[in-house]
Each structure stands twice: as C-alpha cells, then as structure tokens.
Amino acid sequence: MPWRRLAITLAIIAPILALLAYGFTRDSRYIVSPLIAKPATPFTITLYDGHKLMLDDLRGKAVFVNFWASWCLPCREEARDLETAWQKVKDKNMVFLGVALQDTDKNSLEFLKEFNVTYPNGKDESGKIAVDYGTWGIPESFFIDPQGRITYKHVGGIRAALVISKLEEAAKGVVSAQEGKGDYSAIR
Amino acid sequence: MKKMSLRSVFVFFLLIFVFAGSLHAAPAPDLDDQTRAIATELRCVVCQNLSVADSPSEMAQQMRAIVREQLQAGKSPEQIKDFFVSKSGEWVLLKPKTSGFSALLWILPYVVLIVGIIAGLWFVRRWVAKKKSAQDTSTQSPVSQQVRTELMRHDIEQPDLEDSSTRALLLRERARLRNELTDLDFDFQSGKLSESDYAGLKQEIESKAAAIIQRLDSLPPKAVSKPAAASRSSARKAKAIAGQSQFRRWQIIAGGTFLMLFGLALGVMLTKSIRPRGSENDTMTGDFLTGTTPASSEVRAALNEGKQAFDKQDYPKAIDAFKKVLATDPNNPEAHSYMGFILIQAGHGDGALMAFDKALSQAPNFPMALWGKGTVLYQNKKDYAGARDIFERLLNLVPPGEERNEIVKVLAEIPADNAEKSRSPGQPKPTAAAGSSSAQISGKISIDPKLKATIDPNAALFIIARPAAGAGGPPLAVKKIDRPTFPLDYTLSQENVMMQGMPFTGKINLTVRLDKDGNPVTRTPGDLTGDYKKNPVEVGAKNVDVVIDQIMH
Numbered sequence: 010m011p012w013r014r015l016a017i018t019l020a021i022i023a024p025i026l027a028l029l030a031y032g033f034t035r036d037s038r039y040i041v042s043p044l045i046a047k048p049a050t051p052f053t054i055t056l057y058d059g060h061k062l063m064l065d066d067l068r069g070k071a072v073f074v075n076f077w078a079s080w081c082l083p084c085r086e087e088a089r090d091l092e093t094a095w096q097k098v099k100d101k102n103m104v105f106l107g108v109a110l111q112d113t114d115k116n117s118l119e120f121l122k123e124f125n126v127t128y129p130n131g132k133d134e135s136g137k138i139a140v141d142y143g144t145w146g147i148p149e150s151f152f153i154d155p156q157g158r159i160t161y162k163h164v165g166g167i168r169a170a171l172v173i174s175k176l177e178e179a180a181k182g183v184v185s186a187q188e189g190k191g192d193y194s195a196i197r
Numbered sequence: 198m199k200k201m202s203l204r205s206v207f208v209f210f211l212l213i214f215v216f217a218g219s220l221h222a223a224p225a226p227d228l229d230d231q232t233r234a235i236a237t238e239l240r241c242v243v244c245q246n247l248s249v250a251d252s253p254s255e256m257a258q259q260m261r262a263i264v265r266e267q268l269q270a271g272k273s274p275e276q277i278k279d280f281f282v283s284k285s286g287e288w289v290l291l292k293p294k295t296s297g298f299s300a301l302l303w304i305l306p307y308v309v310l311i312v313g314i315i316a317g318l319w320f321v322r323r324w325v326a327k328k329k330s331a332q333d334t335s336t337q338s339p340v341s342q343q344v345r346t347e348l349m350r351h352d353i354e355q356p357d358l359e360d361s362s363t364r365a366l367l368l369r370e371r372a373r374l375r376n377e378l379t380d381l382d383f384d385f386q387s388g389k390l391s392e393s394d395y396a397g398l399k400q401e402i403e404s405k406a407a408a409i410i411q412r413l414d415s416l417p418p419k420a421v422s423k424p425a426a427a428s429r430s431s432a433r434k435a436k437a438i439a440g441q442s443q444f445r446r447w448q449i450i451a452g453g454t455f456l457m458l459f460g461l462a463l464g465v466m467l468t469k470s471i472r473p474r475g476s477e478n479d480t481m482t483g484d485f486l487t488g489t490t491p492a493s494s495e496v497r498a499a500l501n502e503g504k505q506a507f508d509k510q511d512y513p514k515a516i517d518a519f520k521k522v523l524a525t526d527p528n529n530p531e532a533h534s535y536m537g538f539i540l541i542q543a544g545h546g547d548g549a550l551m552a553f554d555k556a557l558s559q560a561p562n563f564p565m566a567l568w569g570k571g572t573v574l575y576q577n578k579k580d581y582a583g584a585r586d587i588f589e590r591l592l593n594l595v596p597p598g599e600e601r602n603e604i605v606k607v608l609a610e611i612p613a614d615n616a617e618k619s620r621s622p623g624q625p626k627p628t629a630a631a632g633s634s635s636a637q638i639s640g641k642i643s644i645d646p647k648l649k650a651t652i653d654p655n656a657a658l659f660i661i662a663r664p665a666a667g668a669g670g671p672p673l674a675v676k677k678i679d680r681p682t683f684p685l686d687y688t689l690s691q692e693n694v695m696m697q698g699m700p701f702t703g704k705i706n707l708t709v710r711l712d713k714d715g716n717p718v719t720r721t722p723g724d725l726t727g728d729y730k731k732n733p734v735e736v737g738a739k740n741v742d743v744v745i746d747q748i749m750h
Binding site: 011014018037038040042044079080089111136143145195 | 242245254255256259262281282283286288452594596597
C-alpha cells in the first residue's frame with residue numbers, strides 16, 4: 010500500500026520536475042525557426058557596388074545568405090572564416106550573399122574593407138528581409154539548395170569548415186533537422 | 198404651397214439625414230489603432246517579453262511598419278498574424294493559438310483545476326466518511342456497541358491453539374471475527390467499501406460475534422489461568438494495530454514535511470540563482486541549477502570592489518578582492534585579467550601572462566585579457582610576432598571607436614619581426630622616448646654581510662624606480678631578477694618601464710627588494726630591502742650602487 014502511494018506521488022511530481030529541469034536547460038531567448046525545409050522567401054537587394062540582386066536569379070545554385078552588422082562582435086569573429094570559405098567554393102556552383110542589418114553604410118563598407126570581403130553584400134534597407142527570415146540574433150546564416158529551399162540555419166558565429174560542409178549538403182538538397190548555434194548578438 | 202413647403206422641408210431633412218448617414222454609416226477604421234491592436238498580440242523578437250506595440254527596438258518598428266503595410270494592402274488581422282507565425286513560429290504570438298499542440302497551454306490549466314477539484318472532493322468525502330464511521334461507532338445501537346466492545350477487549354482469555362475443547366473453539370472463532378471486523382473498518386475508512394456494504398457486513402459479523410459471546414458466557418469459567426504465550430500474542434496484536442495507525446499518521450506528517458521542505462528549497466534556490474544577465478547571451482539563472490558560472494551578489498560586489506581599488510591604484514586591496522572572486526568563481530576571466538594587469542604593474546611578466554592565459558582559456562575572445570597578453574608579449578617578452586597576432590585578434594573583435602584606434606596605434610608601434618631578429622635579445626628596443634643609452638641607470642647591488650645568512654635561495658630581486666615627484670602610485674620602471682647572486686651588476690632602462698609610452702627620464706627614487714615569495718605586490722616579513730643612499734637620482738646616472746641592508750617586519 011505505501012509503495013502504491015509513493016508510486017502515485019512520484020508519477021505526479023516527476024513529470025513536473027522533469028518539465029522544470031528541461032526549462033532550465035533551454036536558452037530562453039532561442040527562437041526555433043519554422044523555415045527549415047521550406048522555400049526561401051524571394052527578395053531583391055541592392056548591393057554595395059550598386060547592382061541589384063534577386064534571390065530567384067540564383068536558382069540552380071547552392072546559396073549561403075549571411076545576416077550581419079558591423080557592430081556585432083560575433084560577426085567580426087566569423088568574418089575571416091566566411092571569406093576563407095568563399096575563396097574555397099567560389100569556383101563551384103555556389104553563391105555567398107551578405108545582408109547587412111541595422112547598420113550605416115559607412116560602417117558596413119569599412120567592415121567589408123577591413124576583412125577583405127569579396128563576395129556580394131547588400132543592405133536590408135527596410136528590415137523586411139530580416140523579418141522574412143525570422144532573424145532575431147546575428148550573425149544568422151541560411152543555406153539554400155538549388156531548388157530554393159532552406160536546408161540549414163545557423164544562429165551565431167560559424168566556422169569556415171561548417172559553411173563548406175553545409176553548402177555541399179545544400180547543393181545535394183540535404184536538409185539538416187537541427188539548427189546550428191554559436192555566439193550571437195541580439196538584433197536591435 | 199403649404200403642402201409643397203412641408204414636402205420640401207421633409208426632403209431637405211431626408212437629404213441631410215442620408216448625406217450625414219453616408220458620411221458616418223461606415224466610419225473608416227483608424228489604421229493606427231488597427232496596427233496597434235495587432236502589434237499588441239505579437240511578441241518582439243528583440244525584447245521577447247514585450248509586445249511589438251510596446252517595444253522600442255528597431256526591429257519592432259520594422260514589424261509595426263509591416264503590419265501597417267499589410268493592413269493597407271487589405272489583409273485581415275488573422276492573415277497578418279499568420280504571416281509572422283510563418284516567419285518566426287507560434288512563439289511570436291503573445292496569445293498562443295487554441296488549436297494543435299498550443300491548445301495544451303489552454304486546456305492544461307483547466308485539466309489541472311478539474312483534477313484538483315476532484316482530488317479535493319475525494320479527500321473531503323473520505324474525511325467525512327471517516328468522521329461518520331467514527332460517529333456511527335459511537336452512536337450505534339447499544340447492543341451492537343456492547344458486542345463490539347466485548348469483541349475488542351484485549352484483557353479476556355486468548356484461544357489456545359492446541360486445545361480442542363468447545364471453549365477453545367469458540368475463543369478462536371471470536372478472535373477471527375474480531376480480525377474480520379478490524380479489517381472491515383479499515384477497508385471502509387480507506388474508501389474501499391460503500392456505506393451500505395459496510396453496514397451489512399458489519400451487522401453480519403456482529404450478530405455472529407454476539408452468538409459466540411453468548412455461548413462463551415454460558416460455559417463455566419476456565420479454572421486455569423491464561424497462558425502467558427496467549428497474553429503475549431494478544432499484546433503483540435494490540436501493539437500492531439496501534440502501530441499501524443501510528444505509521445499512517447507518520448506517513449502523512451513525513452509526506453507533508455517533505456513537500457513543504459521541497460517547496461521551500463526550490464523557492465530559496467530559485468530566487469538565489471536568479472541574477473541579471475551578464476551579457477546578451479547569458480542566462481538569468483546561475484549556480485548548479487543551470488551549471489553556468491555562478492555570479493552571486495558577493496562575487497559581483499568583490500569584483501566591483503577590486504575594480505575600484507585597481508582604479509585607485511590600491512593594489513593590495515584589489516588583489517584581496519580579486520582573490521575573493523577567484524575563490525568562489527575560479528574561472529572568472531575578468532578577475533584573472535585584472536590580476537594580470539596588477540602583475541604587469543609590478544613587473545611580473547610571467548605571472549601576468551599566466552593570468553591572461555587563464556582568462557583566455559575560459560573566454561578565448563575576452564578583449565581585456567587579449568589586450569593584457571598582447572602588452573606582456575610586446576613589452577616584457579619582446580615577442581613582437583606573438584604580440585602582433587594577439588593585437589590583430591583583438592582588432593577583429595573591437596568595433597570602430599577610441600579603443601580600436603588605440604589598438605591600431607599599438608600595432609603601428611610594434612617593430613617589424615625582421616628588425617627585432619637583427620637585434621640581440623639583451624639590447625633595448627629603440628623608442629622615440631628614449632633612444633639613447635643615456636636613458637638608463639646602472640650600478641651594483643650588494644648585500645650587507647650581516648644579512649647574508651637570511652637570504653632565501655628562491656627569492657626574486659626587484660629593482661624599482663619610482664618618480665621622485667609623485668607620492669605613491671605605481672613605479673615607473675621595475676626589473677625582476679630571479680635567484681640573484683650578489684654582488685650584481687644591473688641596468689634599468691626604457692624597456693623596464695611599466696606603462697607603455699612613459700619616458701624613462703627625470704629624477705627617480707631607486708629601491709631594491711629581495712622578495713621571498715617572488716610576488717612583487719605582497720610584502721612579507723623577512724623580505725630584504727635597500728635604498729640608493731643618494732635618492733633621488735637622475736636617469737642616466739652610472740654607479741648607482743645599492744646595498745640591501747634592511748629586513749621587513
């Protein structure tokens with residue numbers, strides 16, 4: 010009889026405690042994206058060199074879209090890695106696109122110059138692209154397959170090796186179930 | 198005419214009514230209000246605890262603009278909310294949907310409430326039933342009560358299992374009925390039996406018991422006294438019954454106490470572990486609950502105390518404070534970094550490097566530690582390539598501003614590697630402030646023969662130059678020599694200057710200390726010291742000989 014009661018008490022308390030413990034292990038700021046394996050929202054962006062670029066024009070290529078800002082420290086940390094990765098894949102059927110957020114043109118251009126960024130970069134003037142991609146912490150990177158579907162999302166700083174491997178997966182249309190995470194700055 | 202006039206008046210009023218009606222029949226809803234209403238239901242992705250309507254962030258402004266734009270495009274509030282859900286998930290809704298998995302959030306509280314009410318009712322019913330049964334026992338018919346009292350008596354004769362006489366058989370039957378009645382009571386109290394079943398079964402047992410008791414009374418009393426074993430068994434049984442109810446009571450008390458303590462512990466630990474976020478990515482709970490670095494108020498207070506002492510150049514106090522921080526949080530990169538800076542101030546480059554490395558092992562991009570390590574490598578170790586690497590790493594991390602300009606300046610100052618390689622290690626680096634060999638002090642340090650016996654073989658010698666003009670404050674230049682042998686020739690020059698950019702010129706007071714623990718900041722009894730007897734001395738002087746002739750007490 011006492012064992013039965015103990016079992017009932019534990020059956021009530023244990024799930025509550027488990028729920029509590031689970032809550033503590035989670036990053037309360039983290040927002041899980043519903044965009045994985047969904048078609049990437051098309052957008053048109055004016056690049057810093059004056060050209061216009063449409064995401065739809067990149068159909069047929071694996072695309073890496075990176076949201077950044079010059080004031081974001083993790084963006085600075087990953088900048089060289091991104092350029093390294095770009096140099097390694099630029100001759101393949103892959104495209105890099107940087108989208109500057111909540112930044113002044115002057116600072117963005119200085120950033121690009123400082124890190125010798127050679128891949129195309131533009132500014133999200135109205136913030137609509139960021140909203141369309143559910144951006145909340147930068148740097149934030151999206152990998153898009155040749156069919157225009159988002160295959161992987163990484164919030165926070167990313168290393169060159171991971172960029173290359175995820176782009177190769179995107180080129181094959183392989184979708185990652187899990188999002189990646191590194192150090193990030195909340196957007197403003 | 199009159200008729201016409203009345204008609205025209207009527208038409209006039211009708212026209213006014215219709216016109217006014219057309220103006221007010223469908224008032225255009227205020228776009229701002231509509232935008233605000235929708236924004237109130239959306240969560241800001243930056244502030245997270247504020248709605249898009251209330252958040253002052255740039256992102257919330259952009260989200261409000263999108264809401265407004267979509268309203269203008271004729272979209273319904275539901276469509277607009279669905280749009281944001283499709284981008285950021287249902288998380289973005291401050292009021293979760295009532296369908297799908299989110300429905301649980303709405304249903305669960307009611308389920309818990311209903312279960313709670315049912316459980317409460319069940320407990321109350323049980324409690325009432327118990328009370329009633331107790332009352333029933335006390336208000337039952339006198340015959341029934343008499344039978345029960347007689348049956349439950351413990352002082353009466355106990356059955357002898359080996360005896361096969363009628364009396365013994367009756368006694369055994371009576372004991373059996375008594376157990377049956379006790380079990381019945383217990384089952385009823387624990388809610389296993391309905392009231393009617395209980396009453397029926399009880400009556401059955403009591404009537405059987407009454408018959409047995411009657412037959413026992415009609416038999417002649419047994420001459421022999423009660424066997425001791427029977428008496429003992431009866432006592433044991435009574436004890437067991439009493440023990441059982443006692444055990445139940447203890448169970449309830451223990452359970453209640455456990456729940457209360459658990460609640461208290463959880464309350465106390467949770468409130469203690471909550472802390473302000475240290476950074477944007479920090480959690481709001483610390484300690485063992487999340488396994489994150491504890492940042493209790495004591496640690497924060499000690500850290501602040503240390504920083505204040507450091508700013509006031511009260512280094513012993515700063516060291517105490519940072520040691521306190523490290524005792525609680527041994528990996529605190531800020532405390533390690535400050536310790537490193539204090540060690541730089543004292544000319545202890547190796548110790549400083551170790552402190553900065555410790556900080557960087559915890560936080561590889563901790564700007565303060567990178568700055569410190571770069572400084573040590575540049576100024577103390579003359580490892581220009583290493584210093585350049587560190588400063589370049591730091592440069593990547595620091596956004597444009599004053600600090601960044603400072604790093605750029607230092608990087609420009611660091612000599613090129615090849616220039617360094619062509620110079621011998623002992624040669625001082627050329628600087629704008631002191632390029633000539635006259636910017637140095639040289640001489641001999643010896644020890645008073647009387648103190649020779651007290652020299653610690655592991656002691657370190659510090660040659661300290663303080664500006665003669667300034668009272669207190671950090672030394673201008675310090676040189677450390679491990680395990681010195683006396684007499685010792687020394688040179689103090691620009692490369693021993695502690696603060697970058699300070700020229701090694703002017704009048705200085707020169708002191709030396711033979712430090713037992715090798716820590717330049719702490720002064721322990723037994724350390725040996727000596728001053729240059731003609732202090733102050735001009736930088737550039739030679740033969741500045743010092744004799745170590747004092748013991749610190």
